[in-house]
Amino acid sequence: xxxxxxxxxxxxxxxxxxxxxxxxxxxxxxxxxxxxxxxxxxxxxxxxxxxxxxxxxxxxxxxxxxxxxxxxxxxxxxxxxxxxxxxxxxxxxxxxxxxxxxxxxxxxxxxxxxxxxxxxxxxxxxxxxxxxxxxxxxxxxxxxxxxxxxxxxxxxxxxxxxxxxxxxxxx
Amino acid sequence: xxxxxxxxxxxxxxxxxxxxxxxxxxxxxxxxxxxxxxxxxxxxxxxxxxxxxxxxxxxxxxxxxxxxxxxxxxxxxxxxxxxxxxxxxxxxxxxxxxxxxxxxxxxxxxxxxxxxxxxxxxxxxxxxxxxxxxxxxxxxxxxxxxxxxxxxxxxxxxxxxxxxxxxxxxxxxxxxxxxxxxxxxxxxxxxxxxxxxxxxx
Numbered sequence: 001x002x003x004x005x006x007x008x009x010x011x012x013x014x015x016x017x018x019x020x021x022x023x024x025x026x027x028x029x030x031x032x033x034x035x036x037x038x039x040x041x042x043x044x045x046x047x048x049x050x051x052x053x054x055x056x057x058x059x060x061x062x063x064x065x066x067x068x069x070x071x072x073x074x075x076x077x078x079x080x081x082x083x084x085x086x087x088x089x090x091x092x093x094x095x096x097x098x099x100x101x102x103x104x105x106x107x108x109x110x111x112x113x114x115x116x117x118x119x120x121x122x123x124x125x126x127x128x129x130x131x132x133x134x135x136x137x138x139x140x141x142x143x144x145x146x147x148x149x150x151x152x153x154x155x156x157x158x159x160x161x162x163x164x165x166x167x168x169x170x171x
Numbered sequence: 172x173x174x175x176x177x178x179x180x181x182x183x184x185x186x187x188x189x190x191x192x193x194x195x196x197x198x199x200x201x202x203x204x205x206x207x208x209x210x211x212x213x214x215x216x217x218x219x220x221x222x223x224x225x226x227x228x229x230x231x232x233x234x235x236x237x238x239x240x241x242x243x244x245x246x247x248x249x250x251x252x253x254x255x256x257x258x259x260x261x262x263x264x265x266x267x268x269x270x271x272x273x274x275x276x277x278x279x280x281x282x283x284x285x286x287x288x289x290x291x292x293x294x295x296x297x298x299x300x301x302x303x304x305x306x307x308x309x310x311x312x313x314x315x316x317x318x319x320x321x322x323x324x325x326x327x328x329x330x331x332x333x334x335x336x337x338x339x340x341x342x343x344x345x346x347x348x349x350x351x352x353x354x355x356x357x358x359x360x361x362x363x364x365x366x367x368x369x370x371x372x
Contacts, residue, residue: 070335086333090245092357097365102354108371112339 064150072115073147076160081143082115088146093139100140101133219274223259233289234258241360261317261359262306269316300363307352315351322351 068087075082091099101117102108109116121137122130192200221227229235239258242248247256264270282288289295289302310317324344329337343349354371356362 068333070333086335090358092362094361095364097357097362097370099357102371112371113335 061150064148066146066148074160076158078161080161084144084146086146088141093141098133098138098140104140105133219270222274223257223263225257228258231284233284233295237289237292237295238360245359247359256321256359260320264313264316265320269313296363303356303360303363304368307356310352311350318351318355 066087066089067085070086073083073085088100093099103112103114104117106116108114117133117137121133124130124134125136195203229239242258247261249255264273287294289298324340327340329341332340339354343354344351356365356368356370
């Protein structure tokens with residue numbers, strides 16, 4: 001009787017010990033991969049898979065952050081719509097409301113120290129000048145976009161308008 | 172005559188209340204009253220707090236399919252630090268007196284639920300401007316009290332804000348010229364047609 005009890009206790013302890021040895025380390029939660037470095041594009045422009053064979057799983061690059069420094073960026077060519085130098089997360093730009101125009105409308109621009117949208121935005125395609133922003137310019141993010149700190153996927157040697165000038169001004 | 176009849180009817184109850192107790196001791200009545208008070212008061216508050224939970228609010232499809240669905244994409248629902256502002260954090264005052272006043276107003280919402288004033292998406296969209304204006308008026312009148320339950324100007328580290336946010340907060344919020352809701356309309360829900368609604372002033 002007593003021996004039976006001992007055996008039972010041993011058995012239960014062994015089961016519990018085994019259950020405790022569950023491997024919950026590396027396999028389930030792999031460490032994030034190192035950021036991919038920019039490589040020469042060469043002949044093949046493989047910006048997305050970065051040379052990872054098609055039958056293997058590529059680790060996605062880190063999520064990029066939107067640049068939020070509130071200083072206008074230099075433009076790269078004549079007539080380029082300026083890029084947005086701040087975050088616009090959850091700014092509502094719908095048929096009902098336009099968050100951008102809260103600050104960038106003419107009447108509020110000075111108050112919020114924001115650059116007002118140019119005069120061209122108040123002109124319809126028939127050349128009529130309106131009091132409010134023209135409907136064809138209403139959806140700001142069609143032309144104006146935020147920029148992120150994402151690394152270039154392929155090496156780029158593009159030199160924009162006045163790049164030299166801006167570089168000098170920065171120094 | 173009628174008064175007299177009412178008095179006749181009430182008289183035995185009044186006399187029972189007036190007379191000292193025959194069967195129960197003063198101790199029993201005092202302690203019993205105390206315990207009953209705790210139970211009723213606690214029960215009342217527990218029931219009221221239940222109506223302040225996210226589960227309760229989203230148990231109606233009007234809330235769940237419209238405003239709650241919209242909240243889910245905003246920073247008040249998910250964010251890096253894992254603090255969530257639920258419906259009642261913004262829409263019900265936290266102080267007891269104001270809370271009771273708001274809860275009494277909310278009986279209108281029960282009426283709305285029973286008679287289905289916003290029980291379809293179309294009805295809701297049609298009524299959204301009016302409903303939104305009520306909330307804007309409330310927050311404007313109480314100087315954005317529900318915002319300030321969490322967001323205190325004195326606790327803002329302006330150096331951790333973007334330059335433009337810091338400058339504008341100092342100039343307009345810090346001086347008391349404007350209140351939160353003046354600029355931050357539609358932070359948690361989609362906006363109705365804003366034509367004619369003053370924003371940022």
